[in-house]
Amino acid sequence: MNSFFKTFLASLLAFVVGAMLLGIFVVMVMAGVSALFSSPMVTVGPNTVLRIDLGERITDSPDVSPLGGVDLRTMSVHPTYSLLDALTAIENAAEDERITGIYLNVTGNADLELLSELRTAIAMFRESGKFVISYSDVYTQGSYYLSSVADKMYLHPEGSLLWQGMASNVLFYKGLMDKLGVRAEVVRHGDYKAAVEPFMYEQMSPESRRQTETLLNTIWGSVLAEISASRGIDSAVLQNYATDLAVRSPELAVEYGLVDSLLYKDQVDSLLVDLSGVEGDEPKCVTLGQYISSHTILPVKSDNEVAVVYVDGEIVDGPSMDGYVGGETVAAQLAEVRTDDKVKAVVLRVNSPGGSALASDVIWREVELLRAQKPVVVSMGSEAASGGYYVSCAADAILASPVTITGSIGVFGLMFDLSDALRNKLGITVDVVRTNPSSDLGMPFRSLSSTERDYLQAQVESVYQTFVEHVANGRNLSVQQVDGIAGGRVWSGLSAREIGLVDGFGGLKEAIVLAADRAGVVGDFSLREVLDAVDPLTALVRSLSSVRASVAENELGSAFREYARMQRLFEDHGVQAVMPYIFDIQ
Secondary structure (H helix, E strand, C coil): CHHHHHCCCCCHHHHHHHHHHHHHHHHHHHHHHHHHCCCCCCCCCCCCEEECCCCCEEECCCCCCCCEEEEECCEEEEEEEEEHHHHHHHHHHHHCEEEEEEEEEECCCCCHHHHHHHEEEEHHHHHCEEEEEEEEECHHHHHHHHHHCCEEEEEEEEEECCCCCCCCCCCCCCCHHHHCCCEEEEEEEEECHHHHHHCCCCCCHHHHHHHHHHHHHHHHHHHHHHHHHHCCCHHHHHHEEEEEEEECHHHHHHCCCCCCCCCCCCHHHHHHHHHHHCCCCCCCCEEHHHHHHHCCCCCCCCCCCCEEEEEEEEEEEEEEEEEEEEEEEEHHHHHHHCCCCCEEEEEEEEECCEEEEEHHHHHHHHHHHHCCCCCCEEECCCCCCCCHHHHCCCCCCEECCCCCCCEEECCEEEECCCCHHHHHCCCCCCCCCCCCCCCCCCCCCCCCCHHHHHHHHHHHHHHHHHHHHHHHHHHHHHHHEEEEEEEECCCHHHHHHCCCCEECCCCHHHHHHHHHHCCCCCCCCEEEEEEECCHHHHHHHHHHHHHHHHHHCCEEEEEHHHHHHHHHHCCCCCCCEECCCCCCCC
């Protein structure tokens, strides 16, 4: 028997070691594939045009995976570039004598706030006196917003320009749940905390509709104002074009001043040749990714560092996972920079709809400790709401974009009772033995008792009160003032500045400069991005697990984000601080 177990253990050990070695080998092979197919190194010569295309994926935080954007499902490589790298490249291009201008050849789309930061960087590039032109077969509203900063805009003669305004669609599951016999057990604080409403109602509550209308109109108004300033078209006229669906042909897009002319791709190439002064029939272009990879401007070296820590994704308990921000991981990163004497200031880049209230508080505590020793500036991305605002409120200063979605100061708990569905639809019944009346609290096989509902409501109220107090202390407001703008209500960055939730407008670059200035090192500092290091084996496991998600995303298309959000709500336990919206400009 002992010999059997020894043989079994030896075989098991050999299997585990072999699997690990195989995993490492596969990672090395895939990393080699990634390096082989990533943006090739190019030599940037004189009279070169920097081509920016949203088809090159730009993410809020850097991709730290050793696989470098390898898609194991399709066995293809899709390199990603961080927003900070993209902004730095555009800034460098303005001073680079080899770069004569920017060509916005836009396809695809991106989050509105990310587009806003790129747009601001391109506007600053224009101040160098170099040209910026834009061309597309099809302008979406997002790509048009970005491209409208150009000197000239061109559209394919048979192309199109989408111009219809903005909307937010919410799927409600109450009718489906009634048919299945599933009952949602909801406890929340705040009539505006609408994340749980799809399980409670069949349409928006009056409060949810009110805040959604205000949010959309404010953000759309900001977009119209920026386009109006760039294109010289009154905002009211732009609004009427959207209302009347007036842009019905490429010719009308020119007539209304939305674009300057209709050109074919070869005509745009000839224009670029003339503008850049290059000899020959073809323009010399370098993509944004190639320029990021090959430009010769070296990073500044200094003993003074400004650290950038990322909260990019939904906030969860424990360590970070693929696509999710772990409170434990971010807290450790903040503790690291707090105790590092080289780090003089910290920028916390927050792009999160929230998540676990507990994990948010873990991060908040480290921000509070850090702020006592060094300047902390929050840079808000597309969304920094609910838990995303929770982790932000302790900072010395908060910068946002007018189109950032923030606030949502409120919490909820969500459970489900499947007993009727199991019994009536499947014939399954559940019995239980327990030592106390609520020993099985949390199991989805019965409804809550009044005592249990009171217990959960007390937890929600306690977390909400703590949330409000943190905001009041961090923003120098009274608890009553915060409660008046809280209740789960979502605000645009523009409105948030008016009510004191943010200090001003600016992107990641502006936040870095502000942090350096507050530390007294604005003329002498280098940047350090604090990233979650991922070992090769973990990266392989994550990539394999992402194949299923990739397949689902391909099948569901634009509905995938809603599916993923609902799946997460079903899985989460404990008190949550999550924003209610999925928001796109189209």
